[in-house]
Amino acid sequence: MSDEEFKSFVRKELSDIRRDMAQMQQMTADLIRIVGNTNGMLEEVQQDVNVMKQDIGVMKRDIDVMKQDIDVMKQDINVIKQDQKRMSDTQEERGRVLEMLSYRSLAHDADIRDLRRAE
Numbered sequence: 001m002s003d004e005e006f007k008s009f010v011r012k013e014l015s016d017i018r019r020d021m022a023q024m025q026q027m028t029a030d031l032i033r034i035v036g037n038t039n040g041m042l043e044e045v046q047q048d049v050n051v052m053k054q055d056i057g058v059m060k061r062d063i064d065v066m067k068q069d070i071d072v073m074k075q076d077i078n079v080i081k082q083d084q085k086r087m088s089d090t091q092e093e094r095g096r097v098l099e100m101l102s103y104r105s106l107a108h109d110a111d112i113r114d115l116r117r118a119e
Helices: 003-118
Strands: none
């Protein structure tokens, strides 16, 4: 191989190496850009996760309050049931008293009629 051929060969190889280096630099720049975008998206996802964690905490507290409210409502319902039972018992007792008074009234009316006839 002559000097000219060798120089030509070296120049071609250097040219190929430069082209490959330029491609690698472009690929490195692309990768850096992609990693930057990925990091940005990861930060957004992390922020979303943090917001969701806060929301879940709020929801848990709300659920605890609702559970307490349900317990209070159950107690109130039991009180209402007891009151309703008491009123039902009272109404039943009053019904018996009215029935008894009705029989007495009928008996008194009959006694009065008998007394009037006897006169």
